[in-house]
Amino acid sequence: MRELTYAEAIREALRNALIKNPKVFLIGEDIGAYGGAFKITNGFLEEFGPERVRDTPISEAAIVGAAIGAALMGLKPIAEIMYMDFIPICLEQLANQAAKIRFMSGGKLKVPIIVRTQYSLGRAHGAQHSQFLPAWFFQVPGLKVVLPSTPYDAKGLLNQALKEENPVLYIECSLLYRVKGPVPEEEYSIPFGKADIKKEGEDVTVVAISRMVHEALAAAKTLEENGLSVEVIDPRTIQPLDIETIVNSVKKTGRVVIAEDDHKTGGIGAEIAASIIENAFDYLDAPITRVASPDIPIPFSPQLELEYMPNKNKLIQAINSIFKG
Amino acid sequence: MHKIIIPRFDPAMKTGRIIKWLKSEGETVNKGEPLLIVEGEKTVFEVEAPANGILKKILYQAGSEVEVLKPIALIGEANEPIPQELIEEIEEKVKSEIKAEIIEKPKIEKPFIKTVERVKASPLAKKLAEEYGINIEEIKGTGPGGRITKEDVLNAIKKASLKPTFAEASISGLKPIPIAKTIPLSRIRKTIAERLVYSLHKAASTTIITSVNLENLLKYREEIKSSLSEVSLTAFIVKATAKALEAHPIFNSTLNEEEIKIFEDINIALAIHTEDGLVTPVIKNANKKSIIEISNEIKELTNKAFQRKLSIDELTGGTFTITNLGAYDVELFIPIINPPQTGILGVGKIEKKPIVINDQILIKPTVALTLVFDHRVVDGVPAVKFLQEIKHFLEDPKELN
Numbered sequence: 001m002r003e004l005t006y007a008e009a010i011r012e013a014l015r016n017a018l019i020k021n022p023k024v025f026l027i028g029e030d031i032g033a034y035g036g037a038f039k040i041t042n043g044f045l046e047e048f049g050p051e052r053v054r055d056t057p058i059s060e061a062a063i064v065g066a067a068i069g070a071a072l073m074g075l076k077p078i079a080e081i082m083y084m085d086f087i088p089i090c091l092e093q094l095a096n097q098a099a100k101i102r103f104m105s106g107g108k109l110k111v112p113i114i115v116r117t118q119y120s121l122g123r124a125h126g127a128q129h130s131q132f133l134p135a136w137f138f139q140v141p142g143l144k145v146v147l148p149s150t151p152y153d154a155k156g157l158l159n160q161a162l163k164e165e166n167p168v169l170y171i172e173c174s175l176l177y178r179v180k181g182p183v184p185e186e187e188y189s190i191p192f193g194k195a196d197i198k199k200e201g202e203d204v205t206v207v208a209i210s211r212m213v214h215e216a217l218a219a220a221k222t223l224e225e226n227g228l229s230v231e232v233i234d235p236r237t238i239q240p241l242d243i244e245t246i247v248n249s250v251k252k253t254g255r256v257v258i259a260e261d262d263h264k265t266g267g268i269g270a271e272i273a274a275s276i277i278e279n280a281f282d283y284l285d286a287p288i289t290r291v292a293s294p295d296i297p298i299p300f301s302p303q304l305e306l307e308y309m310p311n312k313n314k315l316i317q318a319i320n321s322i323f324k325g
Numbered sequence: 326m327h328k329i330i331i332p333r334f335d336p337a338m339k340t341g342r343i344i345k346w347l348k349s350e351g352e353t354v355n356k357g358e359p360l361l362i363v364e365g366e367k368t369v370f371e372v373e374a375p376a377n378g379i380l381k382k383i384l385y386q387a388g389s390e391v392e393v394l395k396p397i398a399l400i401g402e403a404n405e406p407i408p409q410e411l412i413e414e415i416e417e418k419v420k421s422e423i424k425a426e427i428i429e430k431p432k433i434e435k436p437f438i439k440t441v442e443r444v445k446a447s448p449l450a451k452k453l454a455e456e457y458g459i460n461i462e463e464i465k466g467t468g469p470g471g472r473i474t475k476e477d478v479l480n481a482i483k484k485a486s487l488k489p490t491f492a493e494a495s496i497s498g499l500k501p502i503p504i505a506k507t508i509p510l511s512r513i514r515k516t517i518a519e520r521l522v523y524s525l526h527k528a529a530s531t532t533i534i535t536s537v538n539l540e541n542l543l544k545y546r547e548e549i550k551s552s553l554s555e556v557s558l559t560a561f562i563v564k565a566t567a568k569a570l571e572a573h574p575i576f577n578s579t580l581n582e583e584e585i586k587i588f589e590d591i592n593i594a595l596a597i598h599t600e601d602g603l604v605t606p607v608i609k610n611a612n613k614k615s616i617i618e619i620s621n622e623i624k625e626l627t628n629k630a631f632q633r634k635l636s637i638d639e640l641t642g643g644t645f646t647i648t649n650l651g652a653y654d655v656e657l658f659i660p661i662i663n664p665p666q667t668g669i670l671g672v673g674k675i676e677k678k679p680i681v682i683n684d685q686i687l688i689k690p691t692v693a694l695t696l697v698f699d700h701r702v703v704d705g706v707p708a709v710k711f712l713q714e715i716k717h718f719l720e721d722p723k724e725l726n
Contacts, residue, residue: 254449254475285449285475286468321469 001184007177009151010116011040013158014078016187018048021076024162025052027063028080028116037082038118038177060086064093067113072101076162081117084171085131098167099142114161118172121211121261122309127297130305132210132261135268137169138239144168144192145239149213151181153236156190163189173211173261193240197249201231204255204319207246207272208232212259212291212310219315228319238268246272247279254285257318259310264292286322291315326408327376328396334365334637341365342390343397348380354400361398366516368604370637379403446473453478459485483507513602524664529700532659533708537716539675539690545722549617558692559595559649560620562672564725565718566647567591567611573711575703577644579665585702594643594663595623597630604630605663607643615726651675657693667702670715671695692719 004012017024026041032055035042044053056063060081067077081087087094098111119132138145146161146168148154154172161168198213199220208216213234220230231249235241250256256276258269269290276288291310299305331341344362348354359371360380378400385397399407444462446454450473454461457478464481466473483504510518524530539558546556570577570591578587591612594605606626608619629635646663649672660671673693679686696712718725 254447281448282452283449285447286472324469 001182003180004151004155004183005177006148006151006154006172006179006181007038007040009155009181009183010158010172011042012183013155013162014041015044015047017076017078017159017162018044018052021162023074023076024078025054025070025075026078026080027054027056027067027070029056029058029063029082031055031080036080038174041080060090061093064090064098064113064115067115068093068098068101068111071111071113072109076112076114078114078116081115083125083129084117084119084133085128087117087133087136091136094137094143094167094169095140099140102166103142110165111167112165114158114164114168114170116170116172118174119261120174121293121298122175122305124300124302124305126300130298132171132293134169134171134209134238135262135266135271138241138268138271142166143239144237146170146192146237147210148172148236149176149198149208149210149234151179151183153190153196153234155183156188157192157236159187159189160192164192171210175211176214179214190236192237193242194237195233195235195242195245197231197245198234199230199232201229201253203229203253204257204322205231205233205246205249205253206257206259206315206319207269208234208259209238209261209268211261212315215310215312215315216259218312219319222312222316223319228323230319235272238271241272241275243272243275243279247276250276250280251283254283255322256284257289257291257315257322259291259315260293261310262292263295264290265295267292289318289322291318326381326399326401326405326411327378328411329360329372329375329398329400330396331363331391331393332370332372332637333393334368334370334641338366338393340390340392343385343387344369345387346383347371348374350380350383352380354378354380364512365637366512368513368633368635368637368640374400376400378405381405381407444473445471447475449475450478454481457482457485511602517602520664521661524662527664528662530662530697531700531705531708532695532697533705533712534657534693534695535712535716536678536680536691536693537719538680539692539719542719542722543675543690554621556616556620557623558651558675559647559672560616560623561719561722561725562649562670562694562715563593563595563608563611563619563623563647564614564616565715565722566645566670567593568718568725569711569714570645571612572714573707575707576668576698576711578667578702579644580667580699580702581665588644590642590644592642592644594646594666595626596646596648596660596663597627599630599633601633604635604640605643605646606630606635606639607641609642645669647672651692657695659695660697662697662699668696668698668708668711671697 030037031041032045032053063079067079070077098113101109101111121130121132134145134147137143144166146157148157158170161170199217206216216232220232223230231253233246233249258272260267260269262268269292273288291314293310294308299308341363344364346361347359354360354374356374356377358374360374361372363370363372380398381401382399385391391397399411445466446461451461453475459481461473464473464477467477468474542561549556574587577591578585590610593608593611595608596603596605608622611619626639645666646669648660648669650658651672651674655673657673658671660669662669675690675692677688678691680689694712694715696708698708
């Protein structure tokens with residue numbers, strides 16, 4: 001199968017949607033003339049014109065607010081928030097409007113928007129341009145929260161988001177944009193709420209989110225050379241969360257480590273850990289351990305940021321700590 | 326109001342386990358209708374409703390192990406109140422259950438409330454230890470911080486199952502014998518084990534052996550075969566033994582503390598090997614039945630045994646046991662007394678052998694009979710006489726009918 005980068009896979013899904021569905025349009029900062037901060041939408045303005053690839057002023061509230069209005073009128077907007085750190089500015093639109101309107105109108109109104117955003121941890125972008133904040137949103141009923149980790153998942157999940165009738169928060173990872181992987185040319189979609197076992201194993205389950213899937217696979221490779229068999233599970237969507245696949249894996253291995261770029265306190269890992277305890281307590285042979293970001297603002301210094309970030313070695317350490325006395 | 330009790334299926338049975346209730350509280354039941362399924366020591370049985378009425382109250386749920394003769398449910402009329410004494414009985418039971426819970430709880434929680442030396446164990450390790458009945462406090466944890474893990478419990482289980490074998494008791498320095506597979510005892514295996522060890526420890530088992538010339542019997546069997554269906558050799562041996570027991574009733578008895586109790590009926594239990602294990606269905610009043618009747622009954626019981634369909638009635642009440650390994654090419658063997666009985670007769674295979682009759686060596690079909698009896702009950706010479714009586718009937722089978 002041909003290989004695409006994560007960025008190319010997203011770009012392909014967006015472009016196909018623009019070609020196929022006249023109701024689809026993109027809206028965001030610098031997505032048109034500049035081609036997108038990460039060049040995902042480069043050339044789209046020329047190809048599809050300013051009606052469908054709309055540059056906006058620097059106002060996230062306006063971007064999502066306009067998208068919601070267009071969706072209510074029957075369009076399929078794909079809004080882009082350049083950095084996840086800017087989402088607090090449109091929190092009202094996202095959490096109080098987009099997520100609630102369908103419920104509050106008794107199902108008469110729908111807000112099928114997609115809000116694409118990305119997090120840039122590991123690029124020395126500083127405390128306000130590096131944050132990974134999915135836990136803020138998977139707690140909001142009415143929003144779907146999607147976290148692709150591979151080019152294949154990126155295209156399949158975006159295609160699924162295009163079919164959804166509810167608001168979807170689609171969170172990309174800028175460190176993954178250059179990661180390559182097989183992507184079918186044909187259209188396919190990956191259902192939400194279906195975790196993917198990225199690698200099968202027997203001794204310990206690692207539930208890894210987004211970028212950490214790759215760190216987990218690298219850690220698994222190293223540990224496997226030392227005789228420890230690691231299963232790596234990628235939930236792919238955290239709202240809805242496929243706890244069944246995780247629990248089945250824990251029933252097999254008895255041990256689980258959760259790997260996430262999230263802050264440890266109140267992060268996705270905390271929720272997954274609690275769900276495992278509720279569903280598989282008697283199968284646990286070791287405490288559930290989390291490898292996450294510390295509870296401090298992300299340092300600007302590249303050296304400090306590297307220390308701050310969860311990675312393969314921290315994951316190996318955590319796994320070893322639940323095995324060795 | 327009728328009480329339903331756990332019936333005693335077998336003299337040795339102490340408890341029964343309720344497998345399943347077939348009726349629920351408030352349901353109408355008819356006399357004779359199956360109410361529940363109970364597992365006795367050797368087989369699973371249905372307990373029938375003793376009367377028509379409504380199943381008013383179930384006292385023990387499925388899974389409960391209940392002493393025999395204890396009430397487990399009540400049947401009554403729709404508006405019939407539960408009598409006061411039964412209410413008290415139920416309350417007594419509930420109280421004792423609560424008490425049992427209180428007594429048991431700290432035992433389970435012990436590892437958790439100990440402040441000085443808390444036992445650290447993973448949930449999986451605790452669950453496994455509980456399932457295998459292993460005291461988690463005796464296990465040494467090798468996990469982080471001395472935590473007991475699944476592996477530690479599995480090692481302890483492995484060790485525990487080694488204990489009774491020579492492997493564990495071996496002279497130090499010798500490697501333990503590796504175990505290929507550990508098989509938990511089934512209920513029937515457990516019963517067999519308990520009863521036979523009891524027999525070995527309690528009875529003063531003594532063995533005498535004799536050889537029987539079967540020439541006449543085989544001829545006689547051919548004669549009656551032509552007129553009727555085939556008759557098994559075992560049927561002859563059952564009948565001969567039953568007749569001999571009439572004349573030697575001391576072997577049809579049980580020793581109970583300081584008394585020997587002679588049974589009124591002569592009921593011959595017959596050892597039958599099935600996939601599940603050994604069962605011993607009973608031919609009641611064998612001394613009063615014809616050989617043909619006995620032979621047919623043996624066929625029927627054997628079929629039922631293979632299909633696991635023997636009833637309580639067919640499995641209980643034996644007063645003397647016969648075990649025949651002739652079909653398995655065994656010359657002679659020494660069986661073990663089936664408690665609480667006093668004797669057992671082992672039958673080998675029919676074999677042509679040179680025997681001396683009137684100073685002439687002749688080849689005759691013979692069979693070896695082994696009588697094992699409890700010497701506490703009776704001495705050697707009477708045992709010899711009893712065995713000779715059986716031999717006499719087999720060598721002169723016309724006297725049997």
